[in-house]
Amino acid sequence: MTARTRLNAAQDALFDEYGYMVEADQRDPAKAAAADASLRYYLSAYPNGRYADSARGLLRRTAWFAGNDAALARDYAAMLTKPAEPVRVIEELDTKLLDHDKGYQAATGPLLLAVADLQRLRSSVGEEQPYHGSGLSRAELERQRPQFAGRDDLYTYLLAAEALYNRSAAADVLALIPDAVHQSRFTTLQFSRQVLRGLALDMSGDPNAYRFWLSLLPGATGPNQRGAVELAIAQHEEKRGSLDRLLADTSPVRTPALRRIAIAHLAGPDLLRARAAAPRAATDERELALYVLLTRQLGRGRYADFLRDVALLPPAPPQPHAEQTYRLPPDREQEELEEAAVTSGDLAIFRTPRKEPGTGCPDLRATATRLTAAPADPHARLCLAEWWRLSDLDYFPFDQPLAETGLGSGPPRWPGQPYSRLLVYQSLLADARLTPEDRAYTLYRAVWCFGPSGINSCGGDAPKAQRRIWFTELKTRFPQSRWARSLKYHW
Amino acid sequence: MTRHACALAAALLLSSCNPLPADTVRAEDHEAFWLWAGVRPQPVLARAHTLYILDGEVAGEPGRYTVLRATIPRVRGPELWLTVRLETLAWQPQVRPAILRRLTDWRAAGGRVGGVQLDFDARTRHLGDYAAFLRSFRAALPPGTRLSVTGLMDWSAHGDSAQLRSLAGIVDEVAIQTYQGRSTIPGYDRYLARLGGFPIPFRIGLVQGGEWRQPAALARNPAYRGTVVFLLNPERR
Numbered sequence: 239m240t241a242r243t244r245l246n247a248a249q250d251a252l253f254d255e256y257g258y259m260v261e262a263d264q265r266d267p268a269k270a271a272a273a274d275a276s277l278r279y280y281l282s283a284y285p286n287g288r289y290a291d292s293a294r295g296l297l298r299r300t301a302w303f304a305g306n307d308a309a310l311a312r313d314y315a316a317m318l319t320k321p322a323e324p325v326r327v328i329e330e331l332d333t334k335l336l337d338h339d340k341g342y343q344a345a346t347g348p349l350l351l352a353v354a355d356l357q358r359l360r361s362s363v364g365e366e367q368p369y370h371g372s373g374l375s376r377a378e379l380e381r382q383r384p385q386f387a388g389r390d391d392l393y394t395y396l397l398a399a400e401a402l403y404n405r406s407a408a409a410d411v412l413a414l415i416p417d418a419v420h421q422s423r424f425t426t427l428q429f430s431r432q433v434l435r436g437l438a439l440d441m442s443g444d445p446n447a448y449r450f451w452l453s454l455l456p457g458a459t460g461p462n463q464r465g466a467v468e469l470a471i472a473q474h475e476e477k478r479g480s481l482d483r484l485l486a487d488t489s490p491v492r493t494p495a496l497r498r499i500a501i502a503h504l505a506g507p508d509l510l511r512a513r514a515a516a517p518r519a520a521t522d523e524r525e526l527a528l529y530v531l532l533t534r535q536l537g538r539g540r541y542a543d544f545l546r547d548v549a550l551l552p553p554a555p556p557q558p559h560a561e562q563t564y565r566l567p568p569d570r571e572q573e574e575l576e577e578a579a580v581t582s583g584d585l586a587i588f589r590t591p592r593k594e595p596g597t598g599c600p601d602l603r604a605t606a607t608r609l610t611a612a613p614a615d616p617h618a619r620l621c622l623a624e625w626w627r628l629s630d631l632d633y634f635p636f637d638q639p640l641a642e643t644g645l646g647s648g649p650p651r652w653p654g655q656p657y658s659r660l661l662v663y664q665s666l667l668a669d670a671r672l673t674p675e676d677r678a679y680t681l682y683r684a685v686w687c688f689g690p691s692g693i694n695s696c697g698g699d700a701p702k703a704q705r706r707i708w709f710t711e712l713k714t715r716f717p718q719s720r721w722a723r724s725l726k727y728h729w
Numbered sequence: 730m731t732r733h734a735c736a737l738a739a740a741l742l743l744s745s746c747n748p749l750p751a752d753t754v755r756a757e758d759h760e761a762f763w764l765w766a767g768v769r770p771q772p773v774l775a776r777a778h779t780l781y782i783l784d785g786e787v788a789g790e791p792g793r794y795t796v797l798r799a800t801i802p803r804v805r806g807p808e809l810w811l812t813v814r815l816e817t818l819a820w821q822p823q824v825r826p827a828i829l830r831r832l833t834d835w836r837a838a839g840g841r842v843g844g845v846q847l848d849f850d851a852r853t854r855h856l857g858d859y860a861a862f863l864r865s866f867r868a869a870l871p872p873g874t875r876l877s878v879t880g881l882m883d884w885s886a887h888g889d890s891a892q893l894r895s896l897a898g899i900v901d902e903v904a905i906q907t908y909q910g911r912s913t914i915p916g917y918d919r920y921l922a923r924l925g926g927f928p929i930p931f932r933i934g935l936v937q938g939g940e941w942r943q944p945a946a947l948a949r950n951p952a953y954r955g956t957v958v959f960l961l962n963p964e965r966r
Binding site (some may be wrong): 258337 | 767768769784918922942945
């Protein structure tokens, strides 16, 4: 009881009014020491008392209050060797020890130290990273050798990771980690070692790298293992230009998220058509392929192809039924990628697109037919831009690279440029055949690319002075048009 | 360099440090904030009118409540909201009483607690089901306690109006988030342009260091209640 009272007293002084622990230099060490002493007294008197386990746990709390990282590290290192509740231990040490630099420095081996070391090897690039300690040098890692006695496999892995991530020293990695890829299963450490070797083979351009990854696949049965290998294989296929092999029904790349990247960001028209019609492909893969195919065909001027391939549209689905549960799937990233993919509902933009009254635009097929015969027809081009706008395609995500490196960082295998409504409007305004009604509407839409906040959502660019000119022309040359009357700003 | 040093240097045309672009969200320009777990309190909190403070989260299968704040807030001055992050709506029976107990504890600490905010990513097509869940939760709140929820911009664009309106009778406000993770979602202005008929009082959620250019129409929207800024630790901005 005394101990708990002192603990509460220590606690009150340690947290600010928002419930956040104050900086170390503002904590009263005497209070934490008093609580600590009471707990130890209890334990010395009643080593097997009813509250002994609780008291031992609370000693971690007083160590935390006192900023005693060495004591915390000792406790966590011991707990990690025989964890009763591994997740709780990990969550606690993440927030109490490995959230400040001195905590990382206090980590002791082998397991806790390895975790701290690996975190410190992370690059600082990328906003989403939580704090992961200061960088780790080879020299510092060498000094840690005694702490990994008896764990050579773990220690050489750390040395290889430092060589690869800090210095891109692929040859060092290959010397440290021998090939052991033909196994029927791998522990996490064994698998990580082989992946590091594979990355080093890739980095040095070794001709055997591709075969290495394929050999790793059969044994990659542990959690998250197969996906990692598939990603490496997919990147090889992309580099070699073998996207058709990547996306074949029999491809080793089976993870839906990886296949979706290849379809949406990389595949050319023939491959997309093949996947859209592939009888054994998953439904959402077929639908994504068709969505991307038809959108890009219209956006890049392949109107005859569109008219032919729109026949691949499946019939409209019945109303989707509400799910019974609302849990997020365990793999959150998977869900985000699923959100980015299309559903059969999205194909509605080809079946029953939204229309704006008063623009005199026929249905999509009629517009595409007209453009097949006369691709420069101004009214048809304006109507295509309308369809693009009303189908929310200004933010068509698949023409942007997914990241700077890795799968999906290259451009799609399509000729032509991504569609930009603003470029179309600018081109139309230079076309003498544009009727007055269409000209008024084009001016209106060109200015509205920058509404409602001055941020352009149509691609291309036009400076404010240019928008002012359009605005003025609309108001002075077409004052009676409803577009001129409703336009208030040029942003 | 500090912002002041930058301004001075720029005035003297000396250095090439980068002053923040005009659209960058600065906490000092706003009056309501989210204070999340692990976010160190910043001086700007002293001028808050409204504070949404994360107390804990409901996670796991089925969900249990985990408190994420070391002690009960003892803040005087601003209106406080007890915010709970939800990973799931499938709650164990003891979760709701646990949250209500926390609410009592918060009020006992002397704070002016206006209500509870639930932070949950409800998919637009499931709004009707979320409304049913909230109706039940709301019924358990003590009198004088309002209910706020975070919302996705997508609701304004694709939400079935009937479902959104059903939410209107149940929640007192929606905080519509313009950011994902730590960055502003591109094209937020186009989503916000569709808020003309939004049936529920709403705030616009911004992220510290993110982007914000207030659309002119917003100030004229009778349902608009102002901004809320999600604060970040300095090294994360």
